[in-house]
Amino acid sequence: MNVKVIYSTLTGNTKKVADAIAEEIGTTAEDVKNVVSIGDVDLLAVGTGCYNKSASKEIVKFLNSLDDLVGLKVILFGTYGFDDDALREMADILNAKSANIVGRWGCKGSLLYLLHNRGLPSEGDLMEARKFIRKLKETKKI
Numbered sequence: 001m002n003v004k005v006i007y008s009t010l011t012g013n014t015k016k017v018a019d020a021i022a023e024e025i026g027t028t029a030e031d032v033k034n035v036v037s038i039g040d041v042d043l044l045a046v047g048t049g050c051y052n053k054s055a056s057k058e059i060v061k062f063l064n065s066l067d068d069l070v071g072l073k074v075i076l077f078g079t080y081g082f083d084d085d086a087l088r089e090m091a092d093i094l095n096a097k098s099a100n101i102v103g104r105w106g107c108k109g110s111l112l113y114l115l116h117n118r119g120l121p122s123e124g125d126l127m128e129a130r131k132f133i134r135k136l137k138e139t140k141k142i
């Protein structure tokens, strides 16, 4: 199976989740800034932080640049301060391209002024992210 795990991060939180997910899937996560094309993939996992209620500009540009994705299995993931608007935004773009979103997962990420998010994602969060992937495998969704 050809898999790509692509993420966008400003302060490093989403990269932690991307790395955990990629390792569990058996691949390496790639920063969207280094991605030229997704090539011939069977599964795409894509993640972003949430910035001013949006996915990152880079990830939106990347998703918009993709051709029709009819039936392509997609996993969405992300980190956010308090609300997962960015996951919804990515889902809207991908649904419009007829992708098959098989799962989505997010957790809180630290942000300087959100003191209660300090240190997040935690090791426990990263374990949950891995569990989420294992569950998708067990249920044959990926």
Ligand SMILES: Cc1cc2nc3c(=O)[nH]c(=O)nc-3n(C[C@H](O)[C@H](O)[C@H](O)COP(=O)(O)O)c2cc1C
Binding pocket: 008, 009, 010, 011, 012, 013, 014, 015, 048, 049, 050, 051, 052, 053, 054, 079, 080, 081, 082, 083, 084, 108, 109, 110, 111
């Ligand atoms: C400029 C900026 C804007 C943000 N805006 C939001 C927001 O609108 N909603 C939210 O839930 N979190 C917001 N956050 C918090 C981030 O989504 C959170 O810290 C996330 O874990 C960042 O991911 P990253 O470390 O991968 O960049 C914002 C963070 C920054 C730096």
